[in-house]
Amino acid sequence: MPETNRTVRLKSRPVGMVTRANFDIADETVPEPADGQFRVRISHISLDPAMRGWLNDAKSYVPPVAIGDVMRGFAVGTVEASRNADFRDGDTVTGLLGVQRLAVSDGTGVIKVDVSKAPPQRWIGGLGMPGMTAYFGLHEVAVPKSGETVVVSAASGAVGSIVGQIAKIMGCRAVGIAGGAEKCAYVTGELGFDACVDYKGGNLRGDLKAACPDGIDVLFENVGGEIHDTCLSLMNFRGRVAICGLISAYNSTTPVPGPFSYRSILVNRLNVRGFIVFDFIRQYAQAAEALGTWHAEGRLKMREDVREGGIDAYPDVLNLLYTGGNFGKLVLKV
Numbered sequence: 001m002p003e004t005n006r007t008v009r010l011k012s013r014p015v016g017m018v019t020r021a022n023f024d025i026a027d028e029t030v031p032e033p034a035d036g037q038f039r040v041r042i043s044h045i046s047l048d049p050a051m052r053g054w055l056n057d058a059k060s061y062v063p064p065v066a067i068g069d070v071m072r073g074f075a076v077g078t079v080e081a082s083r084n085a086d087f088r089d090g091d092t093v094t095g096l097l098g099v100q101r102l103a104v105s106d107g108t109g110v111i112k113v114d115v116s117k118a119p120p121q122r123w124i125g126g127l128g129m130p131g132m133t134a135y136f137g138l139h140e141v142a143v144p145k146s147g148e149t150v151v152v153s154a155a156s157g158a159v160g161s162i163v164g165q166i167a168k169i170m171g172c173r174a175v176g177i178a179g180g181a182e183k184c185a186y187v188t189g190e191l192g193f194d195a196c197v198d199y200k201g202g203n204l205r206g207d208l209k210a211a212c213p214d215g216i217d218v219l220f221e222n223v224g225g226e227i228h229d230t231c232l233s234l235m236n237f238r239g240r241v242a243i244c245g246l247i248s249a250y251n252s253t254t255p256v257p258g259p260f261s262y263r264s265i266l267v268n269r270l271n272v273r274g275f276i277v278f279d280f281i282r283q284y285a286q287a288a289e290a291l292g293t294w295h296a297e298g299r300l301k302m303r304e305d306v307r308e309g310g311i312d313a314y315p316d317v318l319n320l321l322y323t324g325g326n327f328g329k330l331v332l333k334v
């Protein structure tokens with residue numbers, strides 16, 4: 001049987017969580033590179049919470065995925081059939097290659113990675129976009145000082161796990177918030193955070209207060225909702241809040257209430273700033289260098305949650321992110 005490409009194309013816009021019916025998952029002919037292009041045989045696809053937002057027909061930091069288009073997504077794979085002098089057959093590359101088995105690229109936004117230093121899936125995780133998000137959110141947005149208390153939500157995940165570890169490298173007290181005892185034990189035991197609060201434990205405010213006896217200087221927000229509100233209420237004077245993500249609201253079908261602890265922004269003169277990792281595209285090399293060095297030194301631990309099932313499993317695996325079903329950077333093996 002001749003080889004085919006397998007693609008996930010958007011069929012209809014989801015309401016709430018995505019379903020299999022929102023996508024056409026089908027075999028297509030193998031794409032042939034033109035002059036200046038190359039083909040990538042994708043080995044792993046990155047599942048990112050933002051994917052849900054990219055499906056909404058709404059103004060955002062990138063245009064929505066159009067109906068009929070291949071689903072947007074970061075991926076890693078091997079170059080083949082290259083007709084581009086900068087990329088050779090056998091190179092391992094990452095970029096926005098889409099949710100499919102075979103992608104054709106002219107190299108725009110695609111970078112080569114060194115699989116002798118880390119396995120392919122790590123280059124779409126802690127050493128890739130999520131790791132850079134943690135790096136820039138701390139170094140460029142929240143800018144904690146040594147000795148300060150940094151709190152991060154979704155602390156066992158792709159971004160949060162790196163945030164706390166970099167905060168420790170910066171000399172801060174790192175406090176995570178995660179769902180369940182197992183994730184919290186990993187955050188303190190394996191990743192070396194000073195404390196981790198289980199928000200499902202029924203005493204979020206009390207437990208967070210105990211974990212942050214000197215209050216919160218920097219909040220790295222990944223979740224939003226009640227967790228965000230509780231953290232805001234414990235912020236210190238001139239604290240900084242980096243709004244990285246609001247995953248608790250990504251599948252909402254009704255308007256999401258704003259924070260009730262808004263008064264804390266006023267009385268504590270908080271600096272609240274949202275950011276998107278793409279804002280720092282010109283400094284990616286700097287972040288890659290720092291993350292790579294800390295990783296090689298054993299100071300940054302990373303965990304990937306690699307799921308089997310191939311391209312067809314995409315909708316179900318994506319939904320794990322919004323229920324806490326993943327443990328570490330969620331990746332789909334192709």
Ligand SMILES: NC(=O)c1ccc[n+]([C@@H]2O[C@H](COP(=O)([O-])OP(=O)(O)OC[C@H]3O[C@@H](n4cnc5c(N)ncnc54)[C@H](OP(=O)(O)O)[C@@H]3O)[C@@H](O)[C@H]2O)c1
Pocket residue numbers: 047048049050129130133154155156157158159160177178179180183222223227243244245246247248249275276277278321322323324325326327328329330
């Ligand atoms: N600004 C940027 O450029 C940028 C870039 C990358 C990612 N992000 C954002 O960063 C956040 C984390 O992304 P990630 O890739 O690192 O994902 P992740 O943390 O690896 O996975 C998502 C985690 O979010 C938690 N979660 C999901 N729904 C929740 C809810 N309703 N309440 C509380 N926690 C919930 C779950 O952890 P628990 O089991 O602990 O609840 C889940 O495992 C997301 O908000 C994402 O949009 C932003």
